[in-house]
Amino acid sequence: MSLFLKTYEEWLHQHIAKERNARRRELLERGLSHGTVAFLRSCWYPAVGNLDHLYPEWEIRDVHNSIRYLDLAYMPGGVKGCIEIQDYRSHARDIGVTRFKDLCKKHSMLALDDWTCLYVAYLSIMEEPEFCKQLVLAFIGKFISTPLSSDLDWAEAETLRYARRVLHSFAAGDLAGHLRLSDRHTRRVLHGLVERNLLTVASGNQRYRTYKLRWDGDS
DSSP states (O other), X not given: OOHHHHHHHHHHHHHHHHOOOHHHHHHHHHOOOHHHHHXXXXXXXXXXXXXXXXXXXXXXXXXXXXXXXXXXXXXXXXXXXXXEEXXXXXXXXXXXXXXXXXXXXXXXXXXXXXXXXXXXXXHHHHHOHHHHHHHHHHHHHTTBOOOOOTTOOHHHHHHHHHHHHHOSOEEHHHHHHHHTOOHHHHHHHHHHHHHTTSEEEXXXXXXXXXXXXXBTTOO
């Protein structure tokens, strides 16, 4: 079993086990669409390395209180990201007028409700996976509160670039090797960025162990 498949099955099982909504649980147990799984396998997972903060078949209600489901919701720190996989056959060539109008309503509702949306064509997943990986990283970057202001020194700026690339928590020792600085100097850089709310502590209480980027919505 591939690492992705193992991660995917554990991730989906966790969502099924936690779900109390009968309709969403039924959708999850039925399995995600071929396009969604292909996107996760070929684009998201290779670019990010995990499926954290992703919620499949996420239920929302529109202005008429009708229930709708998003292919994937991405919600780190309480922010609202939506990923929809567009299949050519159902979304372009063979779509009926009623379905087309409904999709337009759905997209408008998401925008008005402050969702940041990423629409990915299934054909792009199959034919342009590298481009889709770039889209994924740019999409994630919309939620990262780490502007590289001019008052950062080189070590601080490179630390934030490093954190953006790895997209998961990291230890001071990992960063020290990347920056080629001593552990002591590296920890001073990290503590300074935490104090400026550009990084946040991922683990450790009295002694910080790992760090991560600060997301919009992190307290």
